[in-house]
Amino acid sequence: MPLVPMTELFVQARAGGYGVGYLEAWDSYSLEAVLAAAEAEQAPVILGFGCMMASAAWLEAGGIEMLAGLGLPLARRAEVPVALLLNEAHNLEQAKRGLDAGFNAVMVDSSAWEWDRAVREISELVAYAHARGASVEAELGRLPDAVKGGIDDSSAALTDPEQAAEFARRTGIDCLAVSVGNVHLLTAGYAPVDLDHLEAIYRKVGLPLVMHGGTSFPPQAVPRAIAGGVAKFNVGTILKKSFLEALRAQVSSWPEQVNPHEVLGSHKATDLLNAGKKAMAAEVRRLIRLYGGSGRAWR
Numbered sequence: 001m002p003l004v005p006m007t008e009l010f011v012q013a014r015a016g017g018y019g020v021g022y023l024e025a026w027d028s029y030s031l032e033a034v035l036a037a038a039e040a041e042q043a044p045v046i047l048g049f050g051c052m053m054a055s056a057a058w059l060e061a062g063g064i065e066m067l068a069g070l071g072l073p074l075a076r077r078a079e080v081p082v083a084l085l086l087n088e089a090h091n092l093e094q095a096k097r098g099l100d101a102g103f104n105a106v107m108v109d110s111s112a113w114e115w116d117r118a119v120r121e122i123s124e125l126v127a128y129a130h131a132r133g134a135s136v137e138a139e140l141g142r143l144p145d146a147v148k149g150g151i152d153d154s155s156a157a158l159t160d161p162e163q164a165a166e167f168a169r170r171t172g173i174d175c176l177a178v179s180v181g182n183v184h185l186l187t188a189g190y191a192p193v194d195l196d197h198l199e200a201i202y203r204k205v206g207l208p209l210v211m212h213g214g215t216s217f218p219p220q221a222v223p224r225a226i227a228g229g230v231a232k233f234n235v236g237t238i239l240k241k242s243f244l245e246a247l248r249a250q251v252s253s254w255p256e257q258v259n260p261h262e263v264l265g266s267h268k269a270t271d272l273l274n275a276g277k278k279a280m281a282a283e284v285r286r287l288i289r290l291y292g293g294s295g296r297a298w299r
């Protein structure tokens with residue numbers, strides 16, 4: 001199945017009353033885990049990679065093009081509808097490079113930008129992306145930070161509904177990431193999300209909304225969030241944790257001597273990274289079910 005515009009995934013998700021998962025990968029094994037899970041669930045999914053935690057120097061030195069090179073062949077042979085997203089590009093240039101390299105959706109973390117810069121640069125990105133049939137996600141408002149032992153909301157700001165509506169009108173973005181108490185990168189516990197505020201944003205903006213910080217999004221709040229405009233849930237931390245825990249367990253079960261060719265890069269059952277892939281795929285399947293995406297793939 002060819003790549004599908006992210007906007008088309010949202011149209012189907014809104015009509016069907018479910019959310020699409022963007023389950024963030026970082027290499028070929030983790031990307032294969034997401035696709036294998038989506039195919040097993042017969043669910044549409046957003047594949048992709050994030051820039052937030054990647055070295056800026058590496059991204060500059062061809063990292064974005066390398067990620068596109070990993071993602072495109074896999075996305076093109078997907079048996080379920082997929083989009084390929086470059087998430088949280090640091091700036092306009094990175095996002096454009098992502099589009100040139102083949103991502104069909106980009107998100108720029110514009111949450112810390114001044115209003116004028118955000119309107120100007122995101123509008124430019126939208127024109128660039130739409131001319132190539134690609135989609136753009138932007139963010140307004142600041143998420144609280146995950147800190148050791150909890151949440152620091154001292155620099156957080158909820159997305160303002162009126163401002164978000166004007167931003168959407170002026171830039172032409174396809175979807176908006178919101179700040180409603182959700183927290184990025186929290187390793188334990190759930191974020192205190194304000195679903196009344198989410199609904200107020202959706203009433204004004206009317207575009208598909210995106211919930212970052214999926215790891216700590218309270219599972220019981222998912223149905224109301226979807227009814228309140230969320231079309232996409234972004235998840236990262238819990239996936240890396242599941243991958244890493246499987247690696248740790250595998251390594252600790254090894255005998256003193258192992259054959260390095262068998263355990264690294266063989267892509268056989270003996271491959272250490274396959275253990276991570278398997279554990280991550282199980283987690284992705286759980287999340288796809290939580291968002292109601294199972295069995296929603298179309299041909």
Ligand code: 13P
Binds near residue numbers: 024184211212
């Ligand atoms: P978590 O790592 O908190 O799940 O958030 C991921 C995310 O929002 C990526 O954009």
